[in-house]
Amino acid sequence: DQQVKQNSPSLSVQEGRISILNCDYTNSMFDYFLWYKKYPAEGPTFLISISSIKDKNEDGRFTVFLNKSAKHLSLHIVPSQPGDSAVYFCAAQLYGYALNFGKGTSLLVTP
Amino acid sequence: GAGVSQSPSNKVTEKGKDVELRCDPISGHTALYWYRQSLGQGLEFLIYFQGNSAPDKSGLPSDRFSAERTGGSVSTLTIQRTQQEDSAVYLCASSPRTNSYEQYFGPGTRLTVT
Numbered sequence: 073d074q075q076v077k078q079n080s081p082s083l084s085v086q087e088g089r090i091s092i093l094n095c096d097y098t099n100s101m102f103d104y105f106l107w108y109k110k111y112p113a114e115g116p117t118f119l120i121s122i123s124s125i126k127d128k129n130e131d132g133r134f135t136v137f138l139n140k141s142a143k144h145l146s147l148h149i150v151p152s153q154p155g156d157s158a159v160y161f162c163a164a165q166l167y168g169y170a171l172n173f174g175k176g177t178s179l180l181v182t183p
Numbered sequence: 184g185a186g187v188s189q190s191p192s193n194k195v196t197e198k199g200k201d202v203e204l205r206c207d208p209i210s211g212h213t214a215l216y217w218y219r220q221s222l223g224q225g226l227e228f229l230i231y232f233q234g235n236s237a238p239d240k241s242g243l244p245s246d247r248f249s250a251e252r253t254g255g256s257v258s259t260l261t262i263q264r265t266q267q268e269d270s271a272v273y274l275c276a277s278s279p280r281t282n283s284y285e286q287y288f289g290p291g292t293r294l295t296v297t
Contacts, residue, residue: 076225104284115187115274115288116226161225165284170216170239173226 075099076164078174085181091149093177095162098143102164105138106171107147110159119160120147152181185209187289189275195295196265204260204292208277215258216278216286217250221271229273232258265296 077096085091093107103124108116122129122136122145129136135148149156162174188207196202208215217229228242232252243249247266252258262269272293276286 074225078225106284108288113290115276115290117288118285121284163226170228170231170242171218171226171284171286172228173218175223175225 074175075102076162076172076174078162078177080177081175082178082180085152085179087154087181087183088151091147091152091156091179091181093147093149093160093162093179095145095147095174096143097145097164097172099164099166099172100140100143102166102172104165105136105145106163106165107134107136108161108163108173110161110176116161149179152179154181154183157181187275187277187287189273189289189292191292192290193293193295195297198267198296199264201261201263202265202294204262204273204294206258206260206275206277206289208256208258208275209287210256212277212279212287213255214278214280214283215252216276217258217260218274218276219271220274220291221268226274229260262294265294267296270294270296 106121107119109119110116120134138145159176159178161176163171190205215232218226220226231239234255247263250260272291274291276288278286
């Protein structure tokens with residue numbers, strides 16, 4: 073039973089434009105949400121997170137928005153760069169340890 | 184400093200054989216996690232260690248899977264009598280403490296069962 077869903081398997085964006093990656097979840101008890109970035113043949117690397125008590129967190133070009141009533145979060149990358157091309161995983165945390173991951177969205181930023 | 188390392192990076196085995204996958208966490212990290220990613224799927228939680236004990240084994244898919252951690256450091260994930268559906272990338276992560284959302288992942292072991 074997939075509790076974290078990323079319904080778009082892929083996304084293509086032009087360099088300089090905004091990339092918006094979406095994620096939905098079903099368990100209202102999740103208390104932390106994270107985005108991880110993964111390059112081929114490497115493990116996922118932590119990108120940005122947000123606590124369930126907040127609705128926005130920003131770090132440089134990356135901003136995560138959380139809409140608890142809709143059980144939806146999104147990652148905005150502005151401006152997108154070719155080096156941002158990777159698979160992005162949304163994850164949600166319950167009780168402080170196990171991460172529930174979505175299936176990932178493959179982002180391609182074209183020059 | 185050194186990150187999480189895993190070995191082997193790739194393993195091809197015949198159905199029915201046993202395999203051992205190794206994880207070396209970041210030095211000093213007390214929490215260690217195993218996940219797996221099957222083709223087209225997200226990362227699936229398998230087991231979590233706090234020190235040498237495993238408070239949560241709920242994600243292990245069957246009794247053919249087991250894991251141990253010794254000295255609060257290295258962990259091995261053992262799969263007995265491998266099946267084709269065990270083919271996946273097995274990822275290990277560590278974090279400085281329990282209740283930390285910062286999990287640092289290794290590069291994974293790609294297991295192929297033929």
